[in-house]
Amino acid sequence: MPPESTELGRFHRLFQRWARQIRLRLAARSLLTGLALGFALAGVAAAALWWQRLGSLRPAAAALGAVGVLIALIVATRRRLSDSDVALYLDARLESKEAISTALELGSSEDAGAVVLGDAVSALDQGDPKRARPRVLQTLHALAPVGVAAVVYLSLIPLPPGPAVPPAAPGSSRVQLANLQGLEKIERLENLDARDAEQRERLKQIAEEAKRLREELAKGMEKREAQAKIAKLRDDVAAERLKLGDQKNRAGLEAAVGKLAENKSTRDAAKALGDGDLVEFDKKMQELANKAEKADRDAAKQALDEAQKAAREKGAKELAQALEEQKKLFEKREAKAEALRELARGMKGKLSEEALKDLEEFGQSGSPEAQKRLAESLEKALQGMTEEERKRLAERLQKQLEQQPGGANPMTKEQIDDMAKRLGTPEGQKALEEQLKDLAKPDASKEGEREKGLGDAERGGAEAERGLGGMAPVPIEGGGPSDGSPKGPGDKGGKGDPGSKADGSGGPGSKKDFGTGDHKGNTAKLDTKGLRSKANGKMNAGAPMQGSTMGRAPSRPGETANQAGTGALGQAGPSELGGVEGSEVPEEYREQVGRYFQP
Amino acid sequence: MTQSNFEARLAQARESSTRLRDAIATVIVGQNAVVDQVLWALIAGGHVLLEGAPGLGKTLLVRTLASSLELKFSRIQFTPDLMPSDVTGTNVLVMDATGGATGRFELHRGPIFGQVILADEINRATPKTQSSLLEAMQEHAVTIAGVRHVLDQPFFVLATENPIEMEGTYPLPEAQLDRFLLKVMVPNPSEDEMTAILARTTGHAVEAPKSVLHRDDVLALRALCRDIAVAEPVLRYAARLIAASAPDSSTAPELVRRGLRYGAGVRGGQSLVLASKSLALLEGRAQVAFTDIQRVALPVLRHRMIRSFEGEADGVTTDQVIEELCRVVPTRSGAVEQVLQGSR
Structure with missing residues (x-):
């Protein structure tokens, strides 16, 4: 550094003072710029965090302001103006025509240097620092308070609501049910008396599948997956039901139904068989077997035998087997009913009025309900007899047996003989009571029981x-649409409109109701275990609104509407089979249309 | 040399230039910019090419300058049949009194042996004749018949060109153009100037001005011009300007890339600095400023650039290119420019 007294020394002193001021102000400007940019960035970051609903991180965004200052400090240090740059800046601001830059470079060594030095000193000395020094505050710096305010504001306001969750795909919601009603009916299939070992295995598998589904439902699973599994179970159950109307059995079924329909007493049974309702068919046959008139029973047996033969001739092996079984069961039921009647006749004097009515009804309708009531009445009457009376009953039974040699079933004869011998003892009386209880139970056919079990499962x-x-359609108990056939005791059966009176005049609301009645309503009491619907009840809770169809019916590839099905849809009765031939389809198209509906 | 001495020289230079301007102004009306530029060249030791329409006082200006300087003035009227020897001179056979040959040759000096040379309508002579000026302008010497003759100092060539009546002219080759320090465009006078010219030239003949500067004064001015200081940033700026004038340069602006085929060379940069020094001197400063470079850029560079075909077709002039260069090329470093921008 040259001495202060010289012009050069003076120049350097003045220059360094200016340079220090300029550098300080430039550093301050850089720091403020860094702070402003940092806080602006912090504001943006806080906004982003707010938008992303990361509430707790919002105040931390302010740290970006400090980062901005730090970066600015580094930048300011690295980009510190050199003396030459400061001189150029001063030349420009003080309008000294590059005298300062030249003086800094030349000093006083050159000829012109001394003059230039003088000009430079003069410029530095007379220069107005307020006008020449760089501005510290810039418009950009306004971002700093704006950024701080933004961070504070965004840290205080509540977070925005989360984005609307898109609706889940239909059925993709999870479902967790400890006990789904209905599955237990499928689980019971493992106890069902199977047609053969293979079917037994299949039924066992279905039952296990149902159990597994119950466990999965207890843990929770996708609703659509559960629905698919249930649908598969229903398909599997439906596949196990006897297909009397399929291609293999159709001809045999029609032949068997034809034979049964020829006999007046077996027409209802023929209708039930034609509808593929083996349970109803079995019930009709039970009633026939219980009838008092032997002629009726023989006619029924005859019709059953012919039907079985016709089915076998037409190649309906399964149907023939079912009819054969029904035939054997018919004889067994017949013997049982005969035994009951014999016993009632033996106790005739001791029977109550009600028991006599039951006996009469049992003989006429042969309904299992009447059978049950009669057996119960007999048991009650037996309990009310004295020892003497019981002995006389035994003697009377013995006499009746002697008077009717070979008139009754040998088994029944032996049973009654045995019973008459033992009736004198308390053990014998007890045994008779047990037998009466057994007689009260109607014998169901295996096929009927199986169909009933499968129907229950379905x-x-x-x-x-x-x-x-x-919103799956629930199959109607007994299968198939209502046909007006009797479903319970007191039901007179017969075709006609539901609600029609026994005399055929038609009840209120029937087709034969011409509005001349009192319209008070007189609906018969429903014979059911529980209510199936109730007023003001929610219809299809949880099911979609009307307008979309969720119902489904079991079906398999290749099945068409002319095949007797088991579900609510796609069913076709035997009379509808081959309907194309009897339709008004023009002759030239008939073959083509028929081929289309051919299974 | 002390500070006071240099300051005194500077003051004397300013005083001399003022006197010279005043002397010229007694004859020449207006044209101050032209007069100034001629003085820059005179002080910097360069030559001037004056371009302007006939009757604008070009020749008069040169004659007036020569008169004011008390220097030997020569005028060469360039015509197509002018021979180089008509410019430089030649050896002639010396005759005795009887008219017989003495067998001795004597140098007959041409007009080039003056100090202030007016090469009037230089573009009307053939290139061969034009080139006879080359050695004299560059080296201040003439070689005749193998003998080199150094010309008297100061040697100052002022050539004139007429931009109209271009038929039968020979445009100056680039090499020769480069020898001129400045190309000065002589503009038409303003209304006031024209009025004054008419008043002054239609009366009695105006006397030529008396000489105000002598040979030594001019040489002293030229020496002082060389002493003017130039800071490194200013030199760098001049260098940046020259570099940016090259169309293939990365710093060249779009107008240069499109409008020029060749930019200015090293001699252009030297001329830029010299002319700036001269300008600083005339303004009484001991150092060159950025603005000096910008002010002398047009006359110094306009004849050193060759336009491209596209530039000519688009009507791009070298003056436009130079103005664009001065606008685009930064004077100071980026950091300083940034600080300055933030402080305005």
């Missing part, structure tokens, strides 16, 4: 589907 599947919110 209804259980539908119930389970409904339990999951689906």
Whole structure:
């Protein structure tokens, strides 16, 4: 550094003072710029965090302001103006025509240097620092308070609501049910008396599948997956039901139904068989077997025998087997009913009025309900007899047996003989009571029981589907649409409109109701275990609104509407089979249309 | 040399230039910019090419300058049949009194042996004749018949060109153009100037001005011009300007890339600095400023650039290119420019 007294020394002193001021102000400007940019960035970051609903991180965004200052400090240090740059800046601001830059470079060594030095000193000395020094505050710096305010504001305001969750795909919601009603009916299939070992295995598998589904539902699973599994179970159950109307059995079925329909007493049974309702068919046959008139029973047996033969001739092996079984069961039922009647006749003097009515009804309708009531009345009457009377009953039974040699079933004869011998003892009386209880129970056919079990299972599947919110049609008990056939005691049966009176005049609301009645309403009491619907009840809770169809019917590839099905849809009765031939389809198209509906 | 001495020289230079301007102004009306530029060249030791329409006082200006300087003035009227020897001179056979040959040759000096040379309508002579000026302008010497003759100092060539009547002319080759320090465009006078010219030239003949500067004064001015200081940033700026004038340069602006085929060379940069020094001197400063470079850029560079075909077709002039260069090329470093921008 040259001495202060010289011009050069003076120049350097003045220059360094200016340079220090300029550098300080430039550093301050850089720091403020860094702070402003940092806080602006912090504001943006806080906004982003607010938008992303990361509430707790919002105040931390302010740290970006400090980062900005730090970066600015580094930048300011690295980009510190050199003396030459400061001189150029001063030349420009003080309008000294580059005298300062030249003086800094030349000093006083050159000829012109001394003059330039003088000019430079003069410029530095007379220069107005307020006008020449760089501005510290810039418009950009306004971002700093704006950024701080933004961070504070965004840290205080509540977070925005989360984005609307898109609706889940239909059925993708999870469902967790500890006990889904209906599945237990499918689980019971493992106890069902199977047609053969293979079917037993299949039924066992279905039951296990149902159990597994119950466990999965207890843990929780996707609703649509559960629905698919239930649908598969229903398909599997439906596949196990006897297909009397399929291609293999159709001809045999029609032949068997034809034979049964020829006999007046077996027409109802023929209708039930034609509808593929083996349970109803079995019930009709039970009634026939219980009838008092032997001629009726023989006619029924005859018709059954012919039907079985006709089915076998037409190649309906399964149907023939079912009819054969029914035939054997018919004889067994007949013997049982005869035994009951014999016993009642023996106790005739001791029977109550009600028991006599039951006996009469049992003989006429042969309904299992009447059979049950009669057996119960007999048991009651037996309990009210004295020892003497019981002995006389035994003697009377013995006499009746002697008077009717070979008139009754040998088994029944032996049973009654045995019973008459033992009736004198308390053990014998006890045994008779037990036998009466046994007689009260109607014998169901295996096929009928199987069909009933499978029907129950199918209804259980539908119930389970409904339990999951689906709107599956529940198969009507007994299968098939209502045909007006008697369904319970007191039901007179016969075709006609539902609600029609026994005399055929038609009840209120029937087709034969011409509005001349009192319109008070006189609906018969429903013979059912529980209510199936109730007023003001929610219809299809959890199911979609009307307008979309969620119902489904079991079907398999290749099946068409002219095949007797088991579900609510796609059913076709035997009379509808081959309907194309009897339709008004023009002759030239008939073959083509028929081929289309051919299974 | 002390500070006071240099300051005194500077003051004397300013005083001399003022006197010279005043002397010229007694004859020449207006044209101050032209007069100034001629003085820059005179002080910097360069030559001037004056371009302007006939009757604008070009020749008069040169004659007046020569008169004011008390220097030997020569005028060469360039015509197509002018021979180089008509410019430089030649050896002639010396005759005795009887008219017989003495067998001795004597140098007959041409007009180039003056100090202030007016090469009037230089573009009307053939290139061969034009080139006879080359050695004299560059080296201040003439070689005749193998003998080199150094010309008297100061040697100052002022050539004139007429931009109209271009038929039968020979445009100056680039090499020769480069020898001129400045190309000065002589503009038409303003209304006031024209009025004054008419008043002054239609009366009695105006006397030529008396000489105000002598040979030594001019040489002293030229020496002082060389002493003017130039800071490194200013030199760098001049260098940046020259570099940016090259169309293939990365710093060249779009107008240069499109409008020029060749930019200015090293001699252009030297001329830029010299002319700036001269300008600083005339303004009484001991150092060159950025603005000096910008002010002398047009006359110094306009004849050193060759336009491209596209530039000519688009009507791009070298003056436009130079103005664009001065606008685009930064004077100071980026950091300083940034600080300055933030402080305005």
